[in-house]
Amino acid sequence: MKADWSTFWPKVLDATGETVYMVLITLALSTVGGLAVGLTLYATRKGGVLPSRFVHAVLGTLINIIRPVPFIIAIVALAPVTRGVVGTMIGTNAAIFPMTVVATFGVARIVESNLLAVEPGVIEAARSMGAGPLRILLTVLVPEALGPLVLGLTFMLVALIDFSAVAGTVGGGGVGNLAMTYGYLRFDTSVMVVTVLVLIALVQSAQLLGNLVSRKVLRR
Amino acid sequence: MxxxxxxxxxxxxxxxxxxxxxxxxxxxxxxxxxxxxxxxxxxxxxxxxxxxxxxxxxxxxxxxxxxxxxxxxxxxxxxxxxxxxxxxxxxxxxxxxxxxxxxxxxxxxxxxxxxxxxxxxxxxxxxxxxxxxxxxxxxxxxxxxxxxxxxxxxxxxxxxxxxxxxxxxxxxxxxxxxxxxxxxxxxxxxxxxxxxxxxxxxxxxxxxxxxxxxxxxxxxxxxxxxxxxxxxxxxxxxxxxxxERHSEPDAPLMERLRSRHPGRLVTLPVTDGSPALEGLSELLQLHGVDFALVHGGVGEVRGRPLGSVTLELRGRPAAVEAVVAGLRVPGLAEAGAR
Missing domain, CATH: 3.40.50.300 (P-loop containing nucleotide triphosphate hydrolases)
Structure with missing residues (x-):
């Protein structure tokens, strides 16, 4: 049974709304988590503002374990944990959990590498004024790295749209779910085309927004 | 304090x-x-x-x-x-x-x-x-x-x-x-x-x-x-x-100066304790030696003079040696003889 487009549009709209919801909540959660992990990772490295070999090694290893796992495997592997945390393994909210876990460690690496790109001289200047480690992290490093950080988060935002579509195929809801159940399983090319177009539009808007914000931050 | x-x-x-x-x-x-x-x-x-x-x-x-x-x-x-x-x-x-x-x-x-x-x-x-x-x-x-x-x-x-x-x-x-x-x-x-x-x-x-x-x-x-x-x-x-004291000639410059000036070359440091040209004219007159200024300059460091002048002394060798001895600049005799 092919989709009846006179009644199908609202489904597309709902699915798009679900995708946006999943992606934005995940971005918000993983930005907070990723900043925390990334800042810790940066601060604890050798010669950092709060060096701790142990913490750095543990976090580094954790990231290196989680990041190479393909997202579709991560969803399935995390499913028992998801059920424990969210209460269910299917639906939009259930998709947000594994997405957040994976994205948090992605953001952490983005944060770390952008903080490392901040000139050490600026940190030394802040130290020479008597600033402590935490203050240097929050009032010097993060503001100085903000432009590239926003671009990094934009990259993550686009990746999350991709993640959300993958999550959709295994019961996560959103545009991905729509494409699978109506487009793929029923061989309906028109649904496939529309969902792909929706995804492209979402990615384009995300990138545009990111460029805009980063340009404002970088004043270029 | x-x-x-x-x-x-x-x-x-x-x-x-x-x-x-x-x-x-x-x-x-x-x-x-x-x-x-x-x-x-x-x-x-x-x-x-x-x-x-x-x-x-x-x-x-x-x-x-x-x-x-x-x-x-x-x-x-x-x-x-x-x-x-x-x-x-x-x-x-x-x-x-x-x-x-x-x-x-x-x-x-x-x-x-x-x-x-x-x-x-x-x-x-x-x-x-x-x-x-x-x-x-x-x-x-x-x-x-x-x-x-x-x-x-x-x-x-x-x-x-x-x-x-x-x-x-x-x-x-x-x-x-x-x-x-x-x-x-x-x-x-x-x-x-x-x-x-x-x-x-x-x-x-x-x-x-x-x-x-x-x-x-x-x-x-x-x-x-x-x-x-x-x-x-x-x-x-x-x-x-x-x-910082550009006036003092280094070895290559000294070579060039020698090729241009056949006479005896002497470099006199100028400090506030030793004005180089003071007493020079009497000394030259006494021994019948002529001179030409070939290189040098005097500047100021913290308001006091500092620099050097390089002179070519012309005259009979014995008279020139007498002038050099009379200048009494430490190390000058050896430097000039090189």
Missing amino acids: TAAVELRDVAKEFPGGARAVDGVSLSVEAGTVFGVVGHSGAGKSTLLRLVNGLEEPTSGSVLLDGQDISALGERRLRPLRREIGMIFQQFNLFRSRTVLGNVLYPLRLAGMGRAAARARAEETLEFVGLAGHGGRYPEQLSGGQRQRVGIARALATRPKVLLCDEATSALDPQTTGEVLALLGRVNRELGVTILLITHEMEVVRTLCDRVAVMEDGKVVESGEVYEVFARPRHATTAAFVRS
């Missing part, structure tokens, strides 16, 4: 065994400008960072106003650092903050209220000649202006001591002059003690009261600037001073 900054037999060893600073003792009197010169890698940067505790000494002690800071630990050093300003070769301004924001940063850090901090920051920007530039960002400024912001930021908390890490090395000669003039005002008008490191003797010549020369982590010579310039005792010092 206690020194503003005093190092007592300070050494700093980095992991791997490199001794960046090796048994340095020096004392900077309050209200003076003290320069440390040396080639890159001589340990100057590390030395400077020992003074505000950015580096902890491996041995020896660092005293500020008589207080030993070498064993204080990071947390207790922080409030002390607010009394020591620091400026850098690459300025190290916060790019994400405006000029005013940069100068406000240390004030807010010191817990000053918003309005008071703003007034102080603007007053300081005016002192460095940047009134009205507060709303601009560092990348919109020239190198000289950026260093002025750096100076304003370092002075905002009204420190007693200012540390300068190659502060003019990234600037062109004219801008260097302007920044040095500003640092001179900082010292004279605000009474700030300045400890600077540099590889440019120009900086020492125009700004410093005293100078120490560093090599391989050690101070090889130190003293009042004119004395060190006029009578360097160590080879490294002599090399630094020569680059």
Whole structure:
């Protein structure tokens, strides 16, 4: 049974709304988590503002374990944990959990590498004024790295749209779910085309927004 | 009188065994400008960072106003650092903050209220000649202006001591002059003690009261600037001073001078203790020797004459030798005979 487009549009709209919801909540959660992990990772490295070999090694290893796992495997592997945390393994909210876990460690690496790109001289200047480690992290490093950080988060935002579509195929809801159940399983090319177009539009808007914000931050 | 900054037999060893600073003792009197010169890698940067505790000494002690800071630990050093300003070769301004924001940063850090901090920051920007530039960002400024912001930021908390890490090395000669003039005002008008490191003797010549020369982590010579310039005792010092005293011919120039001038060449140093040409004309007349000025020049270091003149003496060899002997310049006979 092919989709009846006179009644199908609202489904597309709902699915798009679900995708946006999943992606934005995940971005918000993983930005907070990723900043925390990334800042810790940066601060604890050798010669950092709060060096701790142990913490750095543990976090580094954790990231290196989680990041190479393909997202579709991560969803399935995390499913028992998801059920424990969210209460269910299917639906939009259930998709947000594994997405957040994976994205948090992605953001952490983005944060770390952008903080490392901040000139050490600026940190030394802040130290020479008597600033402590935490203050240097929050009032010097993060503001100085903000432009590239926003671009990094934009990259993550686009990746999350991709993640959300993958999550959709295994019961996560959103545009991905729509494409699978109506487009793929029923061989309906028109649904496939529309969902792909929706995804492209979402990615384009995300990138545009990111460029805009980063340009404002970088004043270029 | 206690020194503003005093190092007592300070050494700093980095992991791997490199001794960046090796048994340095020096004392900077309050209200003076003290320069440390040396080639890159001589340990100057590390030395400077020992003074505000950015580096902890491996041995020896660092005293500020008589207080030993070498064993204080990071947390207790922080409030002390607010009394020591620091400026850098690459300025190290916060790019994400405006000029005013940069100068406000240390004030807010010191817990000053918003309005008071703003007034102080603007007053300081005016002192460095940047009134009205507060709303601009560092990348919109020239190198000289950026260093002025750096100076304003370092002075905002009204420190007693200012540390300068190659502060003019990234600037062109004219801008260097302007920044040095500003640092001179900082010292004279605000009474700030300045400890600077540099590889440019120009900086020492125009700004410093005293100078120490560093090599391989050690101070090889130190003293009042004119004395060190006029009578360097160590080879490294002599090399630094020569680059600033362009008037003294080096070996290749001496070769060229010899090929042009067949007579006996003598180079006479000019210092305030030995005006070179004094008594020269009598001596020449007495022995019937003629002369030509072939090279040289006399400049000023801290308001006192310094330089050299190279003369070609013409006459009978015995008479020329008599003149050379009569000049009584140490080392001249050997130098001339080469």
